[in-house]
């Protein structure tokens with residue numbers, strides 16, 4: 370173990386998994402960004418990019434940097450072909466079908482149900498001395514919100530959460546290959562579950578919409594099924610982790626709840642995404658030799674984009690390590706950019722705005738009772754536990 374830790378300490382990427390960097394990876398990112406902004410990392414077999422300009426250049430150039438690894442001669446197993454792994458022009462039909470489906474939803478009704486549920490859940494949790502904000506608020510709420518949007522009942526949390534975590538662990542398989550096989554099995558289980566939706570679709574929600582328009586869309590049925598599974602999984606994992614990370618920043622930064630109220634939910638949540646984004650890393654494969662940051666990336670080379678590092682690049686953001694909830698404009702890369710930019714960004718901002726806004730306004734006593742405990746994931750950053758109380762602080766009890 371000591372040997373492992375020693376090896377990790379010497380490796381600029383592996384060391385990010387050590388406890389001190391897991392709780393705050395930003396100083397280690399800053400070092401990389403200054404000394405080795407375009408780094409070849411042998412164990413990953415990938416270039417690692419940490420500057421905002423370089424990450425942005427790759428995300429917005431799908432002609433040279435592919436999400437579809439078949440363009441670099443790699444195989445993609447059929448169950449993995451989805452909106453996330455195709456590139457234009459094949460990507461366009463599924464992206465537009467989903468986009469039209471997202472736009473067709475009754476957002477006011479969805480948000481109304483969300484706001485009511487958030488208020489009820491927080492009022493219940495306020496009765497307790499303390500609770501785990503991750504397991505008792507962020508995860509159930511994100512799952513309910515995303516499945517309400519899809520138009521299907523939420524799966525059982527005890528079945529879904531461990532399976533979903535196994536898929537997320539697999540995203541770090543470049544560093545820990547043993548995570549790969551369990552993740553493939555978990556993905557297959559999730560795909561079988563999502564497959565049932567289109568066989569017997571609801572008359573409403575995103576699934577109702579795409580089921581009604583699938584035959585005229587030109588989208589391959591397997592790609593559609595895999596993409597709906599991706600919406601559930603990407604939506605649930607990114608949104609629940611955003612809620613945990615953002616609540617931790619809000620409740621451990623002095624004055625942040627008041628600053629949140631002053632800035633308004635949309636601007637404040639955008640900054641919370643920049644400050645501690647759930648999606649810390651993204652990947653592409655180079656398909657045409659390209660000069661970047663003084664080196665030539667060769668066709669066939671994988672490229673890892675550390676979006677979390679780009680979001681703290683002082684070349685793009687003034688005082689990047691400060692949480693400035695009124696920061697605007699805020700050109701962070703937390704929702705990606707370009708052809709694969711997040712389809713759920715406005716929903717995620719609305720969800721986090723509802724939860725954090727209710728905390729900041731209705732629960733002035735909200736505060737951490739323990740340090741947030743981070744999960745050992747490098748691609749998707751999130752918390753295992755975050756014990757919080759909503760009870761008024763002693764001083765407030767005296768005042769009221």
Ligand code: HEM
Pocket residue numbers: 436452453454464515599600603604605607608611642646647648651652702703704705706708709710711712713714716717
């Ligand atoms: C309601 C919740 C969400 C839904 C339904 C959702 C859905 C999606 C979908 C379908 C894509 C794939 C788009 C494509 O490949 O064309 C995507 C991409 C992405 N999402 Fe989300 N998302 C949600 C929340 C979030 C959150 C909270 C974050 C982070 C703050 C996030 C970050 C990203 C990023 C970085 C990408 C780009 C991936 C890439 O470039 O390969 N998403 N999202």
